[in-house]
Amino acid sequence: MDLDAVRALFSARYVGFSDAATAERLARAVPSTVLPFSFDPALDVVADPDVVAQPRLYFDAARLDRSLVISGADYARLAHPRVERIAGPAPM
Template sequence: MTITDRDAQDQAPVFDQLVSLLDAGNASFRVLEHPAEGQSEAVARIRGTRPEQGAKAMLCVVKGAAPAPVLAVLPGPARLDFRKLGEAIGAKKATLADPALAQELTGCVMGAVPPFALSPGIRLIADPALFSSNLEIAFNAGRLDRSIVLAVDDYLRIARPQVADITRGD
């Protein structure tokens, strides 16, 4: 997967916003520049991190009385349980958002969405498995060619996600 110069320009505001947020929160983090990659396993190899440290962010839409976007964050190798995600916020089920809607709401292409709800109206839910055995998490930072490695404590303090079991057990 390659990233064009225009894509990089379009994604820069999210990257800049994220770095500013982390700087303002006195977070312990580092930025890694690398070839553009959106797949969890491949980007973990590039970063030199374990796949379980990867914070995979998936924008979903919850079905119910008032459909609403929710950003589900889980370890890179894990699979999202859409029923559990829906139940975590009091709905029957959630579905993956259409890529065009995800890009519109997050300002990022699929695979580059960071595990932060930077847009108003997006709920943030993270699976506890991401934090149970990691001191740091790693994620694409609004761009496919930039990652951030961030202390778990700082992520929880700054992002303030709802923590709930949202992964599949298989």
């Protein structure tokens, strides 16, 4: 993730990762899970265009022992993320 792109997107002075308690409260999921949806109006979901273009996306289901698969198009249709370029270049 390109944190400078996220900072510019929200016209913020600083962008960083939250502490575990804040992440758990906003996401309503245990830390270390990847929750692709927001259930709290204070939590915006932003997805890179390369993510929603994927034929298959794999997420854990807000648990550490369950996963789900969904197409990028279906994810965009269901989650309504703000689609913006936020991914950094691929590592070499």
